Amino acid sequence: MPMIENIIEKIKTSEKKSKEIIQDARKQHSEIIEKAYSESAAIEERTSAEIIKVFKDAKDRAVSDSKIEIEKLTKQYKEKSTKIISSAALKEKEAVDLIIGKVFE
Helix, strand or coil, X not given: CHHHHHHHHHHHHHHHHHHHHHHHHHXXXXXXXXXXXXXXXXXXXXXXXXXXXXXXXXXXXHHHHHHHHHHHHHHHHHHHHHHHHHHHHHHHHHHHHHHHHHHCC
């Protein structure tokens, strides 16, 4: 009988060991899942921050480019309006001279 008792004891020890292994595996599984969720959240935060930075940089570049374009167009407008005003004044003087010439002919 001691042999049977010895076998039964080994079986009990094996069962106990397998339960410990299963519990450890479940614990590791839970830890892996928690770590994955944690890392996923951290990656999401970093990604969101990077996206916000990219949009801000793009907005800043667009504003800067717009200011440069406004300055360029304003300069062109002033140059053209000055030319038009000068041309109109010259044509007005020519018209006055023509009328005066006609009147005194």
